[in-house]
Amino acid sequence: AQTVTQSQPEMSVQEAETVTLSCTYDTSESDYYLFWYKQPPSRQMILVIRQEAYKQQNATENRFSVNFQKAAKSFSLKISDSQLGDAAMYFCAYRITTSGTYKYIFGTGTRLKVLA
């Protein structure tokens, strides 16, 4: 079964500190994409970062970086220098190819609270 597991329903971090959100996934494919999306209170889904499975180098976008462990099927998100605007639901997702198209499978999300 294709699943994404986010084992932390809720996390808190002090402003300016660093926090890591965990994600594991299960797929039999060798080539796939991984994503972290942010959903603020507006509920608009915003892409935070993307990782191609064939790339060994971990993706980085400003204060956001990932730790991609392909063998362990782990894809964690690190947020450095946390800001109040980072407070949101964060969803881990991966894209698989099926029947000639792509499907995006999402985890259940982690709610991140940023404390001032």
Place this chain on the structure above:
Amino acid sequence: SQTIHQWPATLVQPVGSPLSLECTVEGTSNPNLYWYRQAAGRGLQLLFYSVGIGQISSEVPQNLSASRPQDRQFILSSKKLLLSDSGFYLCAWSVRIREAFFGQGTRLTVV
């Protein structure tokens, strides 16, 4: 640039009434289109996806159906709503080697 429009933003419907949510994409051709549902406190559940006009794949058997009458139009429907259909519905699109882009969502409350 590409944009996605989803409406309405909010909808309150009585049990047993029909439903029609619409989603359109601009600025791209032949996108893959998706409908997701987000129940309160839960993740995104893929409901339907489409690779082209008239081509619909269903992920979860349920009270809903989807149609794609035009290349960049995706419609989510129901003939008779159930209380359990309440939730936040998101439309999304993607093309090759890209992430999924989401609409603003529709909050549906069935009363």
